[in-house]
Amino acid sequence: xxxxxxxxxxxxxxxxxxxxxxxxxxxxxxxxxxxxxxxxxxxxxxxxxxxxxxxxxxxxxxxxxxxxxxxxxxxxxxxxxxxxxxxxxxxxxxxxxxxxxxxxxxxxxxxxxxxxxxxxxxxxxxxxxxxxxxxxxxxxxxxxxxxxxxxxxxxxxxxxxxxxxxxxxxxxxxxxxxxxxxxxxxxxxxxxxx
Amino acid sequence: xxxxxxxxxxxxxxxxxxxxxxxxxxxxxxxxxxxxxxxxxxxxxxxxxxxxxxxxxxxxxxxxxxxxxxxxxxxxxxxxxxxxxxxxxxxxxxxxxxxxxxxxxxxxxxxxxxxxxxxxxxxxxxxxxxxxxxxxxxxxxxxxxxxxxxxxxxxxxxxxxxxxxxxxxxxxxxxxxxxxxxxxxxxxxxxxxxxxxxxxxxxxxxxxxxxxxxxxxxxxxxxxxxxxxxxxxxxxxxxxxxxxxxxxxxxxxxxxxxxxxxxxxxxxxxxxxxxxxxxxxxxxxxxxxxxxxxxxxxxxxxxxxxxxxxxxxxxxxxxxxxxxxxxxxxxxxxxxxxxxxxxxxxxxxxxxxxxxxxxxxxxxxxxxxxxxxxxxxxxxxxxxxxxxxx
Numbered sequence: 001x002x003x004x005x006x007x008x009x010x011x012x013x014x015x016x017x018x019x020x021x022x023x024x025x026x027x028x029x030x031x032x033x034x035x036x037x038x039x040x041x042x043x044x045x046x047x048x049x050x051x052x053x054x055x056x057x058x059x060x061x062x063x064x065x066x067x068x069x070x071x072x073x074x075x076x077x078x079x080x081x082x083x084x085x086x087x088x089x090x091x092x093x094x095x096x097x098x099x100x101x102x103x104x105x106x107x108x109x110x111x112x113x114x115x116x117x118x119x120x121x122x123x124x125x126x127x128x129x130x131x132x133x134x135x136x137x138x139x140x141x142x143x144x145x146x147x148x149x150x151x152x153x154x155x156x157x158x159x160x161x162x163x164x165x166x167x168x169x170x171x172x173x174x175x176x177x178x179x180x181x182x183x184x185x186x187x188x189x190x191x192x193x194x
Numbered sequence: 195x196x197x198x199x200x201x202x203x204x205x206x207x208x209x210x211x212x213x214x215x216x217x218x219x220x221x222x223x224x225x226x227x228x229x230x231x232x233x234x235x236x237x238x239x240x241x242x243x244x245x246x247x248x249x250x251x252x253x254x255x256x257x258x259x260x261x262x263x264x265x266x267x268x269x270x271x272x273x274x275x276x277x278x279x280x281x282x283x284x285x286x287x288x289x290x291x292x293x294x295x296x297x298x299x300x301x302x303x304x305x306x307x308x309x310x311x312x313x314x315x316x317x318x319x320x321x322x323x324x325x326x327x328x329x330x331x332x333x334x335x336x337x338x339x340x341x342x343x344x345x346x347x348x349x350x351x352x353x354x355x356x357x358x359x360x361x362x363x364x365x366x367x368x369x370x371x372x373x374x375x376x377x378x379x380x381x382x383x384x385x386x387x388x389x390x391x392x393x394x395x396x397x398x399x400x401x402x403x404x405x406x407x408x409x410x411x412x413x414x415x416x417x418x419x420x421x422x423x424x425x426x427x428x429x430x431x432x433x434x435x436x437x438x439x440x441x442x443x444x445x446x447x448x449x450x451x452x453x454x455x456x457x458x459x460x461x462x463x464x465x466x467x468x469x470x471x472x473x474x475x476x477x478x479x480x481x482x483x484x485x486x487x488x489x490x491x492x493x494x495x496x497x498x499x500x501x502x503x504x505x506x507x508x509x510x511x512x513x514x515x516x517x518x519x520x521x522x523x524x525x526x527x528x529x530x531x532x533x534x535x536x537x538x539x540x541x542x543x544x545x546x547x548x549x550x551x552x553x554x555x556x557x558x559x560x561x562x563x564x565x566x567x568x569x570x571x572x573x574x575x576x577x578x579x580x581x582x583x584x
Contacts, residue, residue, distance in 0.1 A: 002565030009510045017254040029258050 041153050044120035046100050047077075047109050049142045056143040061117035063091035068109035068118055076102035077109060096139035101131050116160045122152050202488045205232065206318055229321040233310045240497075241459040242272035248505045255509035279452035287350055287445050294348030299446070299453035301341035305334045306460040313467045314389050316477045316490030327388035328380060331468055332373055335423070338461065339365045342432070342442050345454070349445035357441020360516065361432030364422055367523040368429075372419035374531035375412040378538035379403055379472045392476030399480040404473040407553035408538040413473040415531050417503075420469060422523070424462040426504055428511035431519060466500035467493070526564050533560050 019026035030037050047068075051059035064081040080095040107120050121144070128134020150157040200207065209228050216224045246261070249271065253260025261268035286295055312327035314320040324330055339362050346358020380386055382403065383394040395402050403409035422429040432441040443454055470476055474496055477489035514522070537556065541549040 002561060002568070006511065010506060013255045013506060013510045016257055017251065020254045020257060020259075026257050027254075027259060031259075031262075 039122045039124075041155060043122050044107055045105055045124050046103055046121050046126070046137075047098060047107075047118050047142070048121045048144045049096065049139060050117055050119055050146055050149050051143050052146050054145075056140070056145070059145075060092065060139070060143060061115050062093050062096065063115055063117070064093040064096075065114070067112050067114065071108050071112045073106060073108065074102050074104050076100075076104075093139060096142060098137050098142060100126060100135040100137055116164060119149055119153075119156075119160075198486050198488075202317055202490075203319075204488070205316070205490065226321075229311075233321060234307060237307070237310060237460055237463060238456070240463060240494075241456050242276070244459055244463070244501050244505075245275065245455075246272050247501065248508070251502070251505045252509045255506075276452070279449055282448040284448040284450060285445075290350045290445065291348040294344045295445070296450075298341050298345035298348055298442075299450045299457070301344060302338055302457040303453050303460070305337045305341075306457040306464065309334050309464045310460075310467070312388050313464065313471060314392050314476055315467075315493050316488065319477075319490055320389060323389055324387065326386045328376060328386045328391070328468075328472075331388075331464075332369070332376070335461070335465070336365075336369060338457070345442040345446070349442065351445050353438045353440075353444045354442050357432045357438045357444070360438075361425060361442060364425075364429060364431060364519060364523075367520060368419040368422035368527075371415050371523060371527035371531040372423060374528070374535060375416040375419065376468075376472055378408050378412045378535055381535065381538045382406075382408075382542055388471050388476075392471055392478065395475040396478055398482055399475065402473065402475040402478070406541060407550060407557060408534050408541055409473055411530060411534050411557055412538075413469065415527050415534070416469050416473065418522075418527060420462075420465040421504070421507065422519070423465055424458060424504075426458070426462060427508040428514050429519060430513055431516060462504055463497060463501065466497055466504070469500065470496045521568055526568050529564060530557075530560055533557070 016026055021027075050061050051057075052061065053059040064079055066079050066081070069075075069077045069079045076099040078095065078097040078099075079093050082090040082092040082094040084090050105120075109118050110120050126135065146157070146161075149160075195203075209225060209232075212228060213221050213225050246269070250260040250268070261271040264270040264274045286292060309331050311321040312324055312331050342361045342365075343358045346354045346356075346361070349355075379391060383391050385391060385394070399405065404413045421427075425432050432438075433443060438444070443451060446454060470493065477493040479485050479487060479489075479492055533556065537549065537553045540552065
């Protein structure tokens with residue numbers, strides 16, 4: 001019949017209007033500043049530095065190997081290695097800056113890091129008034145605890161923790177074996193002596 | 195005068211009270227000025243309200259909340275819009291016809307407001323009772339076409355010109371079935387006076403013209419034509435943002451644009467008011483026991499229903515093609531309206547119930563037959579799938 005399509009359409013839009021007050025599915029808008037969407041676990045924005053323990057600077061996992069600096073496609077990472085009083089290199093960064101205005105959030109730094117020291121964050125509210133104070137981030141602002149890492153990406157963080165523990169255990173075992181071997185060398189079995 | 199009557203006549207009493215402060219010589223002029231000011235004030239604020247209702251309603255129809263930032267629940271949005279429009283730069287194209295470009299919005303807003311003078315808003319509440327009220331309404335309403343063409347021509351822009359040519363073709367085509375639909379009422383009441391037409395429908399909703407076979411069809415025809423006359427979706431081809439940018443509005447900005455926008459809404463409300471007056475009993479209450487509610491509240495209640503219907507339809511239907519638009523007017527609405535006049539004559543002469551079966555059969559045949567004709571060789575595609583439909 002002529003006009004039934006119009007009536008069906010009107011019914012549909014009426015259902016949308018009434019449904020928008022009752023069903024979440026018919027009013028999916030999120031009122032952004034007041035409420036935010038919970039980001040997915042594999043959502044990533046900018047890198048951050050992971051530290052173990054309670055204190056940021058001593059606990060940094062970064063050994064300042066500068067692999068990330070070399071791999072970074074837009075070259076937004078800048079590292080200077082720490083040196084002790086004898087001018088000997090220390091496994092710690094003196095300067096670790098990331099320019100967020102240059103960073104393209106590719107995550108390559110986190111992929112290449114052999115020490116699991118740099119990971120991708122999920123913060124996105126980073127507007128600043130001026131490029132060089134707000135978005136050029138130093139190591140103090142980059143450092144975030146392992147606990148925080150667990151909060152934003154539990155699966156990935158557990159996997160990393162497991163791997164680190166495994167590495168540590170292997171390293172300890174290797175050290176023990178080495179120590180044992182060294183001890184054996186130092187004190188040869190009595191049978192060989194005679 | 196009882197309290198109910200006092201509330202019913204409150205606007206009139208207020209006007210008389212204000213007029214009584216002036217010398218006798220000036221009184222008729224002051225009364226006129228007050229009526230005009232009241233019409234402008236009331237309907238301009240209704241315009242603001244309906245823009246808000248439209249934005250909120252369309253939002254809900256499209257699964258989004260609509261404006262909700264300015265004031266509680268976005269209630270002050272029209273105010274913000276108005277301020278924005280006022281402080282915007284008024285750009286006139288270099289090669290535009292300056293005089294026409296400037297005059298077009300004024301020439302549009304004046305007739306849009308003038309037509310309210312013959313609408314009875316309540317019992318005794320009419321700015322100008324005129325024996326040719328209905329004729330005056332359509333005559334003034336038709337002059338808006340000229341101002342739209344002024345806007346299109348004066349802008350010196352091909353989109354504006356195309357839009358205004360479309361607008362004129364559309365408005366002239368739909369003027370015809372609209373006036374023919376109104377003729378049935380004039381035939382039945384043998385009066386062109388809007389006040390008489392409303393009084394002829396007194397008694398209850400069964401006395402309204404919409405509840406006769408010819409009245410129902412005439413109301414439907416009138417409503418479709420009203421959509422087209424006010425350039426509202428689905429007949430918004432003249433503005434057609436996706437094809438013509440905004441038609442005759444393309445080169446307008448700032449408050450001139452706001453005036454066009456206002457004229458569209460004022461026209462929409464005026465034509466709804468006319469539909470209410472002609473077919474839905476004007477300010478009459480639907481049941482005699484409901485007469486304690488002031489007559490002007492009935493009028494504005496019915497007007498609000500019409501505005502909601504306009505918004506609802508805008509949110510539902512897609513824009514027509516130009517050929518569909520013309521086919522609907524000339525091949526469907528016009529024959530139906532002509533047939534309807536004959537049936538109204540039959541109704542008047544046969545004085546009642548015998549006309550019912552004849553009208554229903556004839557109109558049913560006409561609608562089905564013409565509907566088939568209108569569909570014609572429309573291509574048929576596969577079944578469409580909608581997420582929220584079915």
